Amino acid sequence: xxxxxxxxxxxxxxxxxxxxxxxxxxxxxxxxxxxxxxxxxxxxxxxxxxxxxxxxxxxxxxxxxxxxxxxxxxxxxxxxxxxxxxxxxxxxxxxxxxxxxxxxxxxxxxxxxxxxxxxxxxxxxxxxxxxxxxxxxxxxxxxxxxxxxxxxxxxxxxxxxxxxxxxxxxxxxxxxxxxxxxxxxxxxxxxxxxxxxxxxxxxxxxxxxxxxxxxxxxxxxxxxxxxxxxxxxxxxxxxxxxxxxxxxxxxxxxxxx
Amino acid sequence: xxxxxxxxxxxxxxxxxxxxxxxxxxxxxxxxxxxxxxxxxxxxxxxxxxxxxxxxxxxxxxxxxxxxxxxxxxxxxxxxxxxxxxxxxxxxxxxxxxxxxxxxxxxxxxxxxxxxxxxxxxxxxxxxxxxxxxxxxxxxxxxxxxxxxxxxxxxxxxxxxxxxxxxxxxxxxxxxxxxxxxxxxxxxxxxxxxxxxxxxxxxxxxxxxxxxxxxxxxxxxxxxxxxxxxxx
Numbered sequence: 001x002x003x004x005x006x007x008x009x010x011x012x013x014x015x016x017x018x019x020x021x022x023x024x025x026x027x028x029x030x031x032x033x034x035x036x037x038x039x040x041x042x043x044x045x046x047x048x049x050x051x052x053x054x055x056x057x058x059x060x061x062x063x064x065x066x067x068x069x070x071x072x073x074x075x076x077x078x079x080x081x082x083x084x085x086x087x088x089x090x091x092x093x094x095x096x097x098x099x100x101x102x103x104x105x106x107x108x109x110x111x112x113x114x115x116x117x118x119x120x121x122x123x124x125x126x127x128x129x130x131x132x133x134x135x136x137x138x139x140x141x142x143x144x145x146x147x148x149x150x151x152x153x154x155x156x157x158x159x160x161x162x163x164x165x166x167x168x169x170x171x172x173x174x175x176x177x178x179x180x181x182x183x184x185x186x187x188x189x190x191x192x193x194x195x196x197x198x199x200x201x202x203x204x205x206x207x208x209x210x211x212x213x214x215x216x217x218x219x220x221x222x223x224x225x226x227x228x229x230x231x232x233x234x235x236x237x238x239x240x241x242x243x244x245x246x247x248x249x250x251x252x253x254x255x256x257x
Numbered sequence: 258x259x260x261x262x263x264x265x266x267x268x269x270x271x272x273x274x275x276x277x278x279x280x281x282x283x284x285x286x287x288x289x290x291x292x293x294x295x296x297x298x299x300x301x302x303x304x305x306x307x308x309x310x311x312x313x314x315x316x317x318x319x320x321x322x323x324x325x326x327x328x329x330x331x332x333x334x335x336x337x338x339x340x341x342x343x344x345x346x347x348x349x350x351x352x353x354x355x356x357x358x359x360x361x362x363x364x365x366x367x368x369x370x371x372x373x374x375x376x377x378x379x380x381x382x383x384x385x386x387x388x389x390x391x392x393x394x395x396x397x398x399x400x401x402x403x404x405x406x407x408x409x410x411x412x413x414x415x416x417x418x419x420x421x422x423x424x425x426x427x428x429x430x431x432x433x434x435x436x437x438x439x440x441x442x443x444x445x446x447x448x449x450x451x452x453x454x455x456x457x458x459x460x461x462x463x464x465x466x467x468x469x470x471x472x473x474x475x476x477x478x479x480x481x482x483x484x485x486x487x488x489x
Contacts, residue, residue, distance in 0.1 A: 029342050187363035194362070198377075216362060220341045234316060234341045241318045245274035252275060 005030050005171055005203050006051060007071055011060035013046055013227075020046040021057070022227045030170075033197055033204045035218030035235065037211060037250065043227040044207040045175055051205060052092055052173045053082045064089075067170060087117045091164035095176035097156035100163070101148045107134065107159055108144040114167045133162035137192060154185030158192065165196065172197075172204040178213055190216055211254055215239060223247045258292035260328070261430050261461045262314065267323035267337075269306070269313055283309045287323070289480060291430070296452065296462040298476030305482045307465045311432045314463070315354045316344040327352060327430060349377055355423030356434040359415040361408050367418055368393070368403045374426040385425070392421040395447055417444060424451050431455060433464035437471045449474050 004027040011024040021043045028034050036044045049055040051062055053074050063071040066089060074082065086092070094100040101110055108130040115126050131141045137158035139151075148156050157177065164172065177193060178186040194217055197204055208214050214221055215235055222232040223244065231244040242248045268285040272278060283306040291297060299307045312318040313336075314325055320337035327334055329351045334343055348354075353374075362370070368389050375385035393403060396417040402410065407418050420436055433452065437445045452475045456462055463480075466472040472479070 032342060032345075191362065191364040219345055233319070234344055236317045237319060237341075240312070241271070243272075243319065248274050 002029050003065060003070065004028055005065050006063070006205075008051060008062045009060055011047065011050055011057045011062070013043075013050060013055070013057045013059075019227050021050065024060070024229055026222065026229075026232070028171075028203055028205060030203055031201050032220060033202075033206060033218045035214035035221045036205065036207045036224060037209065037214050037221055038224035039250075040209065042224040044209075044224055046227075047224070048173055048175055048205060048207045052090060053086065054092075064171070084118075087114055088167050089170050091167075091169040091172045093157075093160055093164055093172065093174040093177050095179045097148070097153070097160045100160040101156060103147065103149050105147070106145045107139070107148060107151070110148060110159060110163045111166050114163065118167060129166055133166050134159075136165075136196070137162045138188070152185075154181050154189065157181060157185075157189060161189075161193065161196075165200070168200070170203060172202050174204060174206045176208055177206065178208070178210065186213075193217060211239060211251065223250065258294065260290050260292050262289075262291035262328070262463075263324070263326045263333075264289040264314070265324045265326075267313065267325055268321040269309060269318060270321050284482065287482075291461050291463060293429075293461055294456060294459050294477075296456045296464065296475050296477045298472040298479045299463060299465045299482060300472070300479050301482035307482055308434055310482060311354065311434055311463065311465065315348070315352065315432060349374075351428060352430050352432070353423055353426070353428030354432045354434075355420055355436050357416045357419070357436060357438050359407060359419035359422075361406065361415065363408060364406055366404045367398065367407050367410075370407065370418060371421045371425050374422060378426055380426075388425055389421065392425055393418075395451070396421050397444060397447070413440060413444070416440065420448055420451070424455065427455060427458065427460060429460055431460055431462045433462060433466075435465050435467055438467055445471070 006028040009025045011021055013021040024047060036047060038044050046055065050057045062074045064074060065071045092100065108127060111130040111133050112126040115129060120126055130144055134141050134144060139155055139158055148159055151159060178189055181189065190213060196202065206217050218235050220233070221235045221238040222229050223238060223246065224230065225246045231238055231242060231247045238247060239251055242251050265288055267287045269283040271281040271283065299310065301307055309318060313320055316336050323337065325336040327336060327347060329347045334347055336344060368386060371389035371392060372385040375388060376382060398414060398417055407415050410418065437448050440448065449471060452462060464475065
């Protein structure tokens with residue numbers, strides 16, 4: 001069995017006196033997509049931010065295996081080291097593209113920024129990469145010099161994905177990547193994410209409250225309620241034969257089309 | 258004969274927490290062994306747990322008690338105890354599962370859907386697509402549909418696309434849940450031929466066939482699931 005790329009053990013987090021996550025442990029293996037589902041306020045996004053090194057947990061550890069390396073504890077890495085990881089081996093796709101994009105610079109510059117941050121200085125190469133990635137996310141390359149604010153919500157979300165994937169990250173964190181998009185745009189984005197994850201062999205952690213999105217993208221699910229993991233298992237197992245009372249409620253609440 | 262699947266003293270009970278914690282026992286103390294080159298037809302009345310048994314083997318339904326061991330890469334893996342990533346590996350290379358229902362993904366073309374299991378196993382894209390084309394031809398899916406998402410296909414066409422997907426990669430152990438249900442005679446024969454060819458090539462198969470003639474045509478033996486509910 002392969003070594004995990006990401007591991008957390010006994011993660012607990014409090015916002016003041018408010019408990020957000022309690023005693024969460026998990027492993028993510030290379031090429032695996034883990035879905036985190038649960039109602040709003042269940043601690044999904046808090047857990048995601050802790051895994052992505054954006055939030056220091058009150059208790060517990062997170063470890064990440066760099067390319068060719070073994071698991072290293074995040075809290076033993078320096079700030080610059082974590083920032084470098086966040087720009088190279090990790091990607092974070094926010095629910096709201098405005099949180100992940102720079103709205104006042106062009107689409108091309110948004111994609112090129114991560115390349116420049118890791119030392120790429122050749123303008124021609126950066127622009128070529130930007131054109132390539134616009135095509136990958138099905139945005140017309142002619143829009144390269146336009147500002148993201150002139151893009152539709154679905155295009156902004158795709159641009160955010162392009163901006164994130166340009167440095168070939170190995171681990172992608174996604175927070176409700178299709179939230180707030182209309183269904184036709186959602187389908188396109190989901191197909192795109194699914195295709196990219198498979199062809200690039202990415203590992204991913206996807207937070208969603210939409211079980212159909214979870215089914216499509218993830219091979220494994222954890223179900224959260226009130227900051228705790230109430231169930232975890234194969235996606236089809238959790239959705240077809242949920243064991244915990246809350247998972248049963250969640251699955252039985254899906255509306256049939 | 259070499260065993261490929263051993264189920265020992267397995268039980269399965271559903272607990273419906275939201276409906277007064279009602280417990281529904283599907284089966285208890287089930288023993289079953291499947292050997293290489295064997296095709297077993299499951300029989301039993303509706304509700305006896307035939308589909309549940311297949312889902313139990315596939316890992317979709319957690320096993321209540323007992324073991325469900327499958328031979329995977331020359332080792333035995335107990336599905337009842339295996340963690341999700343092990344089950345995923347077993348599904349990728351060893352264990353196939355075909356139903357009559359296609360899970361359509363918007364925008365993914367028919368040909369991709371059929372080729373996907375091979376591509377996931379690491380087979381070259383072109384070779385996988387060539388195999389997918391062969392199967393789609395055999396299952397009478399018109400070529401002009403290959404590049405389309407099966408979302409708008411008829412029920413029978415979707416079913417045949419799903420069967421093509423189930424047979425594109427050859428699995429040492431194959432689970433079939435009513436693969437021939439509601440197919441026309443010509444396509445039904447194609448599916449029966451595909452099953453027989455796989456079994457002749459050394460695959461082991463467990464199938465549910467509504468039609469007794471279909472079962473007789475492919476099964477080398479029958480296994481009767483007694484409904485524990487009607488017995489109780």
